[in-house]
Amino acid sequence: QVQLVESGGGVVQPGRSLRLSCAVSGFTFNNYIMQWVRQAPGKGLEWVAVISYDGSTIYYADSVKGRFTISRDNSKNTLYLQMNSLRPEDTAIYYCARREQQGDAFDIWGQGTVVTVSS
């Protein structure tokens, strides 16, 4: 079945780095645009980044630009988010999500991975 599984979250000190992974199955990964979305504790949803089918087009939210890098390995059916210079305000559940082919909404989401930035 169609599935997205995030991993790589954890507790990290401010200023340190973390890399999240999102393993996909059940669909042809390189046919889909992929995104990361985060949700701080008790807060709403915040879009983080998007990557095109082949990785040639990427956009970031201003809050993470210059610190986070989205990438994908279509041979491994995996999406990544490299997070550098982490700040306490980056503490959140991080979800990977697939953009539907018609309509552009996010039709499939992973279960999320928790990132806590704290000293």
Place this chain on the structure above:
Amino acid sequence: IQLTQSPSSLSASVGDRVTITCRASQGISNSLAWYQQKPGKAPKLLISVASTLQSGLPSRFSGSGSGTDFTLTISSLQPEDFATYFCQQVNSYPITFGQGTRLEIK
């Protein structure tokens, strides 16, 4: 593009008809989606392109609107519908979400 949802919270009873609104700070055509999120779970897509219900979802959910004003309507609330609802604009980057509407049992 800022999205403003109203109300922020809502108390209703099973069987009630409820409407949640989402207003965009500029026109976004019909590039709006609605999601449902339950505690501890990932968001679930309900409606895309303002009014297209996702396959397999009950017809009590409906969406409407275009431009800057949109609505999500649940025609007859069921116990499983008590959750938080978010709108999202996908017209342009950065993609943005409304702040959410928490739907609680009265």
